[in-house]
Amino acid sequence: MMKQYIFSALCLVSGAFCLSSCNDDKEARPYTPDYEIVPEYTNADTWKAYEAFNEHLLDQNKFIYKSSTADKAAVDRWNGAAAIWCQPTYWDMAMNAYKRAKAEGDTQKEQKFKQLCDDLFAGNKAHYANFDFDDNNENTGWFIYDDIMWWTVTLARAYELFGVEEYLSLSEESFGRVWYGSEKVGDTGSYADPEKGLGGGMFWQWQPIKNPNPNEADHGKMACINFPTVVAALTLYNNVPTGRTESTDSHPSYQTKEQYLAKGKEIYAWAVENLVDVTTGQVADSRHGNGNPAWKDHVYNQASYIGASVLLYKATGEKQYLDNAVMAADYTMNTISGTFDLLPFETGAEQGIYTAVFAQYIAMLVYDCDQTQYIPFVKRNINYGWANRDKTRDICGGDYTKLQVEGDAVESYSASGIPALMLLFPTDK
Numbered sequence: 001m002m003k004q005y006i007f008s009a010l011c012l013v014s015g016a017f018c019l020s021s022c023n024d025d026k027e028a029r030p031y032t033p034d035y036e037i038v039p040e041y042t043n044a045d046t047w048k049a050y051e052a053f054n055e056h057l058l059d060q061n062k063f064i065y066k067s068s069t070a071d072k073a074a075v076d077r078w079n080g081a082a083a084i085w086c087q088p089t090y091w092d093m094a095m096n097a098y099k100r101a102k103a104e105g106d107t108q109k110e111q112k113f114k115q116l117c118d119d120l121f122a123g124n125k126a127h128y129a130n131f132d133f134d135d136n137n138e139n140t141g142w143f144i145y146d147d148i149m150w151w152t153v154t155l156a157r158a159y160e161l162f163g164v165e166e167y168l169s170l171s172e173e174s175f176g177r178v179w180y181g182s183e184k185v186g187d188t189g190s191y192a193d194p195e196k197g198l199g200g201g202m203f204w205q206w207q208p209i210k211n212p213n214p215n216e217a218d219h220g221k222m223a224c225i226n227f228p229t230v231v232a233a234l235t236l237y238n239n240v241p242t243g244r245t246e247s248t249d250s251h252p253s254y255q256t257k258e259q260y261l262a263k264g265k266e267i268y269a270w271a272v273e274n275l276v277d278v279t280t281g282q283v284a285d286s287r288h289g290n291g292n293p294a295w296k297d298h299v300y301n302q303a304s305y306i307g308a309s310v311l312l313y314k315a316t317g318e319k320q321y322l323d324n325a326v327m328a329a330d331y332t333m334n335t336i337s338g339t340f341d342l343l344p345f346e347t348g349a350e351q352g353i354y355t356a357v358f359a360q361y362i363a364m365l366v367y368d369c370d371q372t373q374y375i376p377f378v379k380r381n382i383n384y385g386w387a388n389r390d391k392t393r394d395i396c397g398g399d400y401t402k403l404q405v406e407g408d409a410v411e412s413y414s415a416s417g418i419p420a421l422m423l424l425f426p427t428d429k
Helices: 043-057 087-104 107-127 145-162 165-180 223-237 257-275 299-316 319-336 351-368 372-387 412-424
Strands: 010-013 016-019 220-222 286-288
Touching (some): 043 412, 087 107, 087 351, 145 165, 145 223, 223 299, 257 299, 319 372, 351 412
Antiparallel strands (some): 220 286
């Protein structure tokens, strides 16, 4: 069970937290429940946080999200629109809001967030080249493999929730686009076919934009494409009909149920061997050829590994997958978040969204696999993040150890984390 003690280096000062030398040894302090330091969030707070996120960061005319509260509109990649790969996570949040409202029996909210889900799909489709995955312009098109695969996952989830055939069709089309490449664009796909001497796994970048040559075995294979590919394959496995006939096309637009499972297992096995320290649960950021993995901790890589492991465990019943998920979650909680027992804030471009990605997959581990030992850790993050919000706008920042300065610009990436966690973790669970 996660140790629920107060910060070793945080004091409550005038309603905000500041770094100090309150206690150099947190182990020496007696157990103090979080709610004696910061208030526990309520279910009403969840809706307040999510409404504020949408009020300040959703472009209400285009129904895609802005990069920052400082942006007046989400014009395009260079002018105010949040990153293409982050938009599906915001759609995930809307779907989770819909499911939460439905579970609470709130018909009005259920209808409201169903409409938001519809609007977000339509808005993103209109903005991102009508979901033409062969359109590789670098402004409102598709130019990196993982950008597409994050959408593949969320489109499959949307089909699972709403049963809209277009969602499934686009999800399968985008999966095939990443795996096999595009005859129109001229890339050979993300899949590094070991039978062609490419070493296995998934390449991150398609080359025709910057380099006319195809990927080679020593090119980058990032965790952010490999584990999302597994999540996509298994989510599609769970949703496509049985009894399909295998396509004989060179670039098939669909797979059979069995093919999705086989592809997910294959990429997972490669990624664990090449990108995971199986003794600790740490996920590397990338690997190039036979070089050493880039051991740099990122919460979203831990998260997608957890999700891939959970989905394979549920599909196969093989305990090794659950063990991997638990080890990865433990590493995230105890090592990456060990300084203050809070998820770290990374300040690089778009990195603030990592908590929102983590929310999706830690919830799967907790609720689908009955691993409730992570709930206190999750709620600790919510309590501190919410307590430190900008109380004028009810917007949370990405650093849960610091008070969000009222009126300062806040990126949608950073602001998404706490409402994403709240939507998936009601206070009564």
